[in-house]
Amino acid sequence: MAKKPKEMAMDTALARRLDIEDEPLTNEEQRKLCFDMFNKFWEDAASRGIEFDVVGTMSISAALFALVRKHGQDTSAEFVDDLAKSIRNGEFNFQDRKN
Template sequence: MEHDSDEIQIAEQKRAALAYLTEAWDEAIAEGIEPDILAHAALFAALSDLIDTYGEDAVADLAVSLPDRIRRGEFTLQRTIQ
């Protein structure tokens, strides 16, 4: 039961974090920052923080899994169906 509660709390935190980041992203775009520049800065910040927490080897292992996850659409918010 406690495990379910923890998973719900983590899911809520993830939704809140994404909402904060989306708001900051939209503000940066409105200020004229190009989306690709913003994306690179966000990736740098995220990877740096993950390395501080988990170490370089663990983050490198995560990065190796990214191409397949990207191709599966895990990070695609809007899909175009043809």
């Protein structure tokens, strides 16, 4: 999928920001960069024949190990409980967007 000029400009701007140690990335910039990196990883895994469910399960497992390590079991379990509620409420359902 080809990137739009605005997306390419954002990627370039983020790359430049990463070279400047005195200015940390904003939360939004971190999320954008992480999202782009994760998508590249996901595409690479798929191109190597790794199934969607395997990548998804491993991604969730890795995230949970990191959350438990940083925030502890109870806080992480509360987060997962809230996440389960969000899933049940349809917040993660894919919706076709017709542009």
